[in-house]
Structures are given as structure tokens and as C-alpha cells.
Amino acid sequence: MQVSVEAGGPLEKRLKVTVPAEEVESTVSSRLRRLASTVRMPGFRPGKVPMRLVEQRYGDQVLIEAYDELINRTYSSAIAEQGLRPVGQPDIAIEASGRGQDFSYSATIEIYPEFEPALGEGELKRPTAEVGDEDVERTIQALREQRRTYETVDRPAALNDQVIIDFKGFIGDEAFPGGEAQGFNLVLGSKRTIEGFEEGIVGAVAGETRSVEVAFPEDYGNKELAGKQARFEIKVQAVMEPRLPEVNDEFAKSLGVEEGGVDALRQEVRENLAFEAERASRARMKSQVLDMLADANPIDVPRKLLDAEMQRLRETLGSQGQQQEPSAEADGKLEELARRRVILGLVISELVRRNDLQPDRDAVRQELERIASQYQNPDQVVAWYLGNPERLGEIEAMVLENKVVDWVLARAKVKEEAVTFNQLIGRDEVA
Incomplete structure (x- = not known):
């Protein structure tokens, strides 16, 4: 076997492989002999058909099969001989063939880039935050808000009240489809409805009917209503004001704190916030590291990897309902994001290979249990991952990336860098 290599693009190689005629004939003869032992022809017992007749009838088919066998066998040897790491499958083109002749073919491939990973020289900032009493109280207040109830009152409706209303919408004097409801619950100030609707109910009392003029936004989802003036006839059935639970032992128990009352609740909240702060800090550090690695390694990327990553991004956007109309600008941004992701994948893989990094089994199990804890039946989720090698591989890859x-x-x-807890978790911008 003879192998020569020509360079195409930055990551493209074209291998030309020549197999001697003797090896071609040996492969063809071997396949013909195997075929002759089983082939059936009228007038001959199985295995007794003359080789001349077998070759006459099946020679062309066997020759094609022999070429496939030779390509599969010699391509792998050629790649290993040249020390190449191909991306995906090669594009094969037969250049010379025929019984009694050398067999030649070319294999055009993309290869993984050879590079020394750079780590970058910038300074990274590790944000740290102390959990203060105000953070604990703010969280407890949020827990109270989640358990808000409403109680009917005999007074005009105010912001944050819940009202039960009947309404019917009109464009001019014509009622429009979808603009009518009975017994509709609405919290005033929640911005669940178009601008002006909730404000028009403020000050109304139970039993009162109001006519509220509004304008549908130009970008409203229903094109039949977009940009149009409308009138809603609204009847208020009830006005209810919010009630928050008292912060006491009963409240603590409702949150799963069986012993220690409010003090134990505050301590548990503090510990949970500290864990959240550590996780947020870790996430920010990881983001900085990945940005630094991507910027420090402006390497060429194989087109096959880039196209595959762009397709994955399109599918992800589509599944999230964010599919965009094709355009040069949108494709350019998508390709830029895909290129960054491919570069990071190559850099991380190279760091793993050069430093013999391995995913820690305990860390994989810990990450798996963390993911499973977000579901109603964690044990079933863990079992599902353990029984699905592809999905478990995703967890291992995540752990390896963290390593x-x-x-x-x-x-x-x-x-x-010291920041507030709110800044760390993204509620405020870091100054």
C-alpha cells in the first residue's frame, strides 16, 4: 500500500491510497471462494459450482465488494500511518480500478487542529458575598408572598388587591372574539392585561360596572386587534385584599422546619443563601474561565464540527420557541456562537488529553443527585440516567468540564471581589 498526503484548506487533507494489483486479486479471489461454497446454480450441487461460472456471474459484484473491503481496511491504516485525527467520515473518490490493475482512491478529510492550549494571562475576579440579616428577611418575605391568600373586603379596589370580574370587549360597537370572560381573577398591578385595563378598575367597588378605554399595542399577538382602540365593559363581582401568613412556628413548620421554630427557619434560610452564593460565585468564575480560554485560542475549527454545532443551536432555539427567520445577520450571529462553542470544546478536550484529566466518580454521582433532586421522584431520575449511557455521558462531560x-x-x-448578595445572584448590577 502506498499513501501520499496533500494539504487542502487549513484543516483539510487529501490522502491518495494505492493498493497493489496482487492484493486486489487476493481479496477478490478470497471472496469468490467463499461465495462458491454456498452459491446455487441449476445442474450443480451446492458448493460444486465451477469457479469459472461463479466468477462469470458474480465477478463484477465481488469486485465492488472487494473495493469496499480494501477501502475500509487501508483507510484506517493510512490514517494511523500518517498520524492524522480525522473529523467525521471521509469523502471517498475512486481514481483507478479494474481486475489486474492497482486500485487507487482518494480520501478527503478534515482533521482536528494541532495546537498548544493557551490559558490566557488576564486576572480573574472571584465575587464573594456575606449573607446579611436583610438577605434572610427578604427571603422570608418572599416565602410569605408565595403563600399569600386573599380575603373579601367591603371597600374600593386598590393596587395589589385581587378582583373577580366579568368583562366584554368591543371595537367600536362590535364585540370581538376572545374579549369576554366571567369570574375572571385578576391581581391589580400584576400587568397581566394590556395597559390601562387594570388601572381602570382601581377604585371600583363590588357590584360596580365600569367602561374602560384601552389601546392594543402595535405588536399585539392578535393582528386583528393590534394597534386598535377598544372598550371593555367590566363588572366587579368582588374585591379581596392580600393576607400574608405571620412569621411564627406554624409558618416554619409549613416550610418543613419541624423543630426550633422561627430561629431554626432563619438559620436554614441563611445556610441555603450561603450555598446559593457559593454556587453563583462558582458559575461566574466558570464563565470567566471559559471566556478567557476562548479568547486565548483563536484556532481554526473543522467545518463539519461548526455545521453540526449550528444545527444543534437551531434545534435548541426551535424547541424553546425562539426560531428566527433565516437572514445573513442571524446566520452570522449563530455561526459566531457555534464557533466559540466548538473552540471551547476543542480546547477543553486538548487540556483533558494533555493532562490526563478524568471525571471523578463521586463528583458524577453528586451532580447526578443534584439534578435528580429537582424532580418529584429523584430515585427514578437517577436510575434513568444510570440506565442511559448517552445521558450519563453528558453528566460526565459536565463534571469533566468543571474539572x-x-x-x-x-x-x-x-x-x-466583595459584592452584595443581590449583586452576586444577579438582582443588581455589579458596580
């Missing part, structure tokens, strides 16, 4: 991030952080310049 690479830790490896980089151990070698990077990191400066701690």
Missing part, C-alpha cells in the same frame, strides 16, 4: 475549570483556576491570577 478543567478547576485546573485552570489553580494556575490563573485570581483576585477576590
Whole structure:
């Protein structure tokens, strides 16, 4: 076998492989002999058909099969001989063939880039935050809000009240489809309806009927109503004001704190917030590391990997209802994002390979249990992942990526930066 290599694009190689005629004939003869032992022809017992007749009838078919066998066998050897790492399957083109002749074919491939991963030289900022009493109280208040109830009152409706209403909408004097409801629950100030609707109910009392003029936005989802003036006839059936539970031992028990009352509840909230702060800090550090690696390694990427990643992104956007109309600008942004993701994948893989990093089994199990804890039946989720190698592989890849991030952080310049808890979790912008 003879192999020569020509360079195409930055990551494209064209291998030309020539197999001697003797090896071609040996492969063809071997296949013909196997076929002759089983082939049936009228007038001959199985296995007794003369080779001349077998070759006459099946020679062309066997020759094609022999070429397939030779390509499969010699391509792998050629790649190993040249020390190439191909991406995906090759594009094969037969250049010379025929009984009694050398067999030649070309294999055009893309290869993974060879590069020394750079870690970058910038300084990373590790945000840290202390959980204060105000953070604990704010969280407890949010828990109270989640358990809000409403009680009927005999007074005019105000913002944050819940009202029960009947309404009917009109464009001019004509009622429009979908603009009518009875017994509709609405919290005033929730912005569930178009601008002006909720404001028009403020001050109304139970039993009162109001006529409220509104304008549908130009970008309203229903094109028949978009940009039009409308009138709603609204009858208020009831006005209810919000009631929040008292912060006491009963409230603590409703949140699963059986012993220790309110003090134990506050301590548990504090610990949960501290865990959330640590996780948020970790996420920000990881984001910085990945950005640094992507910026420090502006490598060429194989087109096959780039196209596959763009397709995955399109499918993800589509599943999230964010599919966009095709355009040069949208495709350009998608390709830029896909290129960054491919670069990161290549850099991380290279760091893993060069430093012999392996996913920690305990870390994989811990991550798996964390994901499962978000579901109603965690044990079933864990069992599903363990029984699905592809999905378990995704968890292992995530853990391995985190291990690479830790490896980089151990070698990077990191400066701690004190922020508030709200800033850390994204409620405020960091100054």
C-alpha cells in the first residue's frame, strides 16, 4: 500500500491510497471462494459450482465488494500511518480500478487542529458575598408572598388587591372574539392585561360596572386587534385584599422546619443563601474561565464540527420557541456562537488529553443527585440516567468540564471581589 498526503484548506487533507494489483486479486479471489461454497446454480450441487461460472456471474459484484473491503481496511491504516485525527467520515473518490490493475482512491478529510492550549494571562475576579440579616428577611418575605391568600373586603379596589370580574370587549360597537370572560381573577398591578385595563378598575367597588378605554399595542399577538382602540365593559363581582401568613412556628413548620421554630427557619434560610452564593460565585468564575480560554485560542475549527454545532443551536432555539427567520445577520450571529462553542470544546478536550484529566466518580454521582433532586421522584431520575449511557455521558462531560475549570483556576491570577448578595445572584448590577 502506498499513501501520499496533500494539504487542502487549513484543516483539510487529501490522502491518495494505492493498493497493489496482487492484493486486489487476493481479496477478490478470497471472496469468490467463499461465495462458491454456498452459491446455487441449476445442474450443480451446492458448493460444486465451477469457479469459472461463479466468477462469470458474480465477478463484477465481488469486485465492488472487494473495493469496499480494501477501502475500509487501508483507510484506517493510512490514517494511523500518517498520524492524522480525522473529523467525521471521509469523502471517498475512486481514481483507478479494474481486475489486474492497482486500485487507487482518494480520501478527503478534515482533521482536528494541532495546537498548544493557551490559558490566557488576564486576572480573574472571584465575587464573594456575606449573607446579611436583610438577605434572610427578604427571603422570608418572599416565602410569605408565595403563600399569600386573599380575603373579601367591603371597600374600593386598590393596587395589589385581587378582583373577580366579568368583562366584554368591543371595537367600536362590535364585540370581538376572545374579549369576554366571567369570574375572571385578576391581581391589580400584576400587568397581566394590556395597559390601562387594570388601572381602570382601581377604585371600583363590588357590584360596580365600569367602561374602560384601552389601546392594543402595535405588536399585539392578535393582528386583528393590534394597534386598535377598544372598550371593555367590566363588572366587579368582588374585591379581596392580600393576607400574608405571620412569621411564627406554624409558618416554619409549613416550610418543613419541624423543630426550633422561627430561629431554626432563619438559620436554614441563611445556610441555603450561603450555598446559593457559593454556587453563583462558582458559575461566574466558570464563565470567566471559559471566556478567557476562548479568547486565548483563536484556532481554526473543522467545518463539519461548526455545521453540526449550528444545527444543534437551531434545534435548541426551535424547541424553546425562539426560531428566527433565516437572514445573513442571524446566520452570522449563530455561526459566531457555534464557533466559540466548538473552540471551547476543542480546547477543553486538548487540556483533558494533555493532562490526563478524568471525571471523578463521586463528583458524577453528586451532580447526578443534584439534578435528580429537582424532580418529584429523584430515585427514578437517577436510575434513568444510570440506565442511559448517552445521558450519563453528558453528566460526565459536565463534571469533566468543571474539572478543567478547576485546573485552570489553580494556575490563573485570581483576585477576590466583595459584592452584595443581590449583586452576586444577579438582582443588581455589579458596580
